[in-house]
Amino acid sequence: MALNKKIALPLTILTLAVVIAGWLYRSGKMNKMGGWFKSDGAAKQELNAKPVYTCPMHPFIIKDKPGACPICGMELVKKLNDAQASTSQTPEQKQQAAMLGRVSLSPTQRVMANVATAEVRQEELTRQIDAVGIVQYDQSRQAKVTAWIAGRIDKLHVNAVGDYVGKSRPVAEVYSPDLLASQQEYLLAVKSREQLKNSPIPSISQNGEGLVQSAKQRLLLFGVKESQIAEMEKAGRPNIRLPIYTPLSGVVIEKMVQQGQYVNTGDVLFNIADLSRVWVEIQVYENEFPNMKIGQRVDIQSQSYPGKPFSGRIAFIYPFLDPKTRTVKARVEMDNPGMKLKPDMFVRASVKVALGKALVVPVTAVMDTGKRRVAWVETAPGIFEPRDVQLGQRTDDRVQVLSGLNPGDKVAVSGAYLIDSEAQLNGGGSHEEISGRKTDGQKPAPAPARENTLKMDDMKM
Numbered sequence: 001m002a003l004n005k006k007i008a009l010p011l012t013i014l015t016l017a018v019v020i021a022g023w024l025y026r027s028g029k030m031n032k033m034g035g036w037f038k039s040d041g042a043a044k045q046e047l048n049a050k051p052v053y054t055c056p057m058h059p060f061i062i063k064d065k066p067g068a069c070p071i072c073g074m075e076l077v078k079k080l081n082d083a084q085a086s087t088s089q090t091p092e093q094k095q096q097a098a099m100l101g102r103v104s105l106s107p108t109q110r111v112m113a114n115v116a117t118a119e120v121r122q123e124e125l126t127r128q129i130d131a132v133g134i135v136q137y138d139q140s141r142q143a144k145v146t147a148w149i150a151g152r153i154d155k156l157h158v159n160a161v162g163d164y165v166g167k168s169r170p171v172a173e174v175y176s177p178d179l180l181a182s183q184q185e186y187l188l189a190v191k192s193r194e195q196l197k198n199s200p201i202p203s204i205s206q207n208g209e210g211l212v213q214s215a216k217q218r219l220l221l222f223g224v225k226e227s228q229i230a231e232m233e234k235a236g237r238p239n240i241r242l243p244i245y246t247p248l249s250g251v252v253i254e255k256m257v258q259q260g261q262y263v264n265t266g267d268v269l270f271n272i273a274d275l276s277r278v279w280v281e282i283q284v285y286e287n288e289f290p291n292m293k294i295g296q297r298v299d300i301q302s303q304s305y306p307g308k309p310f311s312g313r314i315a316f317i318y319p320f321l322d323p324k325t326r327t328v329k330a331r332v333e334m335d336n337p338g339m340k341l342k343p344d345m346f347v348r349a350s351v352k353v354a355l356g357k358a359l360v361v362p363v364t365a366v367m368d369t370g371k372r373r374v375a376w377v378e379t380a381p382g383i384f385e386p387r388d389v390q391l392g393q394r395t396d397d398r399v400q401v402l403s404g405l406n407p408g409d410k411v412a413v414s415g416a417y418l419i420d421s422e423a424q425l426n427g428g429g430s431h432e433e434i435s436g437r438k439t440d441g442q443k444p445a446p447a448p449a450r451e452n453t454l455k456m457d458d459m460k461m
Contacts, residue, residue, distance in 0.1 A: 051078050059112055077111050102385045103376075103419050110382070115415035117378050118362055120405045125355040127395050129291060133282035133300070133332070135345040141274035143247045147263040148223030151176030154241050156259045158270065163252045170243035171270060174263070179222050183238030186215035190233055250274035251339075275339045280312060282349040283327040291353045291393075292317055298332045301348045302341065310334060310341065314351075355393050358400045365411040366391065366399060367420060375405060376412040376419050384412060384419055 053076035055061040055069035066076050105115060155173040158165055165171055189211040219229055224242065232239055254271035257263060280300060284292055292314060300310040312334025321328055332349070334341075341347070366389060367374045373391055376384045389404030405411065412419060 053078055054112075102379075102383060105382045105384065105419075107382075110415075113415040113418045115419065116413050117410040118365065118413045120359060120361050120401065120407055120409040120411060122357055122407055123360050123398070125358045125360055125393060125395065125398065125400055127291065127353045127355055127393055129284060129288050129351040129353060131282040131284050131349045131351070133280045133347050133349045135341045135343050135347060136279040136281055137253075137273045137275075137343050138277050138279050138333070141248065141250065141277060143250070143272045144268050145171055145244065145246050145270040145272060147174065147244070147265060147267045147269060148221075149174070149176045149179050149242075150264050151179065151242075151262070153257055153259055153261050153263060153269075156257070158252055158255065161252050161255050164250070165246050165252060165270075165272060166249045167246060170245055172244045172257070173241040174244060175241050176222075179219075179224075179242055180238055180240065182215070182218050182222060183224075183232060186212070186219055186229070187233070187236065187238065189215040244269065246270070246272050248272060248274055273343075275336055275343075278334065278336045278341050278343070280332040280334060280341075280347060280349065281329050282332060283322070283325060283329055286321060286326050286328060289317070289328040289330070291355075292328075292330055292351065296351055296353070298334075299350050300332070300334065300341075301350075302345060304345070305340060308340075310347075355400070358392065359402075359405065359407060360398045360400055361405065361411055362413045363394065363397055363399050365413045365416070367416055374420075376416045377405070378410040378412065386420070 053063045053066050055072065055074055055076055058069055058071050061069055061071065061076070063076055066078075068074065069076060105113065151174040153172055154175045156171070157169065157173075158171045193209055193212050216229060220226075222242075223244070225245075228239070228243070250272045251274075252270050253273045255269075256267075256271075257269045263269070280298075282298070294314050294317065296314045298312050298314060300312065302308070302310070312332040314330050315333040316331040318329040318331070361375065365375050367376075373389050374386045375389050377387050378384050387404050390402040392400035392402045394400070
C-alpha cells in the first residue's frame with residue numbers, strides 16, 4: 001500500500017506538469033530554448049509587424065530596415081515571407097499557371113527576378129539611319145582648260161592651285177604661228193569681200209562672203225571668241241597672243257603648265273572646280289539601304305564645325321554594292337555656302353525614315369534564339385506565357401511586331417531570360433520546345449498540367 005502511494009504521487013505531479021506545459025505551448029508563453037514558444041498566429045503577426053529587406057541583386061543580404069546594399073549599393077526592397085507569397089495568388093491564377101510553358105511569379109519573385117512589363121501599342125515608327133560619308137567634287141561643276149592650238153604660253157594669269165578664276169577673265173595667253181596665220185587669212189578675206197561686193201557678177205560678189213565665213217569658222221575652231229574676232233576686224237590687225245578662258249568659274253585644283261612652256265593641241269592647262277555646291281557620298285549598310293529613297297533629306301555633321309548642321313537631298317543611289325565594306329553608296333547633293341565643306345572631308349550623316357503607324361514593343365521584350373523570336377506575355381497578374389512573334393523594322397529601342405501580339409498585351413521587358421530558364425529547369429518546356437504552337441496573337445492550346453513556379457528563394461545563402 002505504501003509502495004502505491006510512492007508511485008502515485010510522482011505520476012500525479014508529472015501529469016499536472018504535462019497538462020500545464022501543453023496549455024502554455026498552445027497559448028504561446030513558453031520558450032523552446034529557455035524562452036517562449038510562439039503560436040502560428042503570433043509568429044505571423046510578429047513577421048507582419050517586422051518586415052525585412054533584401055537586395056534584388058544579392059538576395060542573401062537580409063536587413064531589418066531599409067537602406068543600401070553593402071555590396072552593390074542598390075536600394076533594398078521589402079521581402080515577403082513564404083506565407084504572404086503563397087497567399088498573393090488566387091487558386092484561379094495557380095490553375096491558369098498549370099499550362100505547359102507558363103510560369104507563375106509572386107510579387108517577391110518578380111522583384112527578385114527584376115521582371116518589368118510594358119504594354120504593346122500602336123505608334124508612329126521613325127527609324128534613323130546613321131552613316132559616314134566623304135565630301136566630293138560636284139562632277140557636273142568641274143572642267144578642264146585645254147589648249148585649242150599648239151603654241152607657247154607667253155603669260156599666265158593664274159600662278160597657284162587654289163586661286164579663284166572667273167569666266168570673264170583669261171587664265172593664260174598663248175602665242176601660236178598657226179593662229180597668227182589664220183587671223184591674217186581672215187583679215188585678207190574681209191578686205192577681199194569689200195573689194196568684190198561691188199562686182200556686177202553675182203558669183204564673184206558671193207564668193208567674197210564665203211571666204212570670210214570660212215576663215216572665221218577656222219578661228220572659232222581654234223578657240224577664238226566672236227568678240228575677239230570682232231575686235232580684230234575693227235582694229236585691222238591680228239592679235240599676237242590669244243587669251244584663254246575657262247568654261248566655268250571656280251577654284252583651280254590642278255595646274256599643269258608654266259609660263260614659257262610650249263603646249264600641243266589638246267594639252268590640259270588647268271583643272272577647275274566650282275565648290276559652291278558639292279556632293280557627299282554616304283555609305284549605307286545593305287540591311288538599311290532599302291529604306292533610302294531619292295529626294296530624302298539628309299542631315300550632315302562635320303567635326304570641323306561642331307553644332308553647325310548642313311543638309312541636302314539624296315540625288316542618286318548607286319546600283320552596286322561594295323564587296324569589301326558591304327555598303328551601298330548614296331549621293332547627296334547640297335549647297336556649300338562659304339565653301340566650308342572641303343573635298344575628301346569625313347562627315348557623319350543621318351537620315352530619318354518615317355515607317356508609318358505600326359505595332360511596336362521595346363527591343364528587350366523579344367528573345368532572339370536564332371531560329372525563333374519569342375516574347376513572354378503576362379496573361380494574368382503573375383502569369384506569363386511565351387508567344388512566337390514576327391518582327392519588322394527596328395529603331396534604336398523599339399521594334400515593329402508583324403504578328404504574334406495584339407494591342408494592349410503586356411510583355412516582359414526585363415527578366416524574360418530568367419523566366420524562360422525557369423520554364424526549362426522545371427521541365428515545362430521552353431519556347432524552343434513549343435514548336436507546334438505558333439499563336440499569331442492567339443492564346444496557346446491547353447496542355448497537360450504542370451505548374452512552374454519560380455523559386456528565387458533558393459538563392460539564399
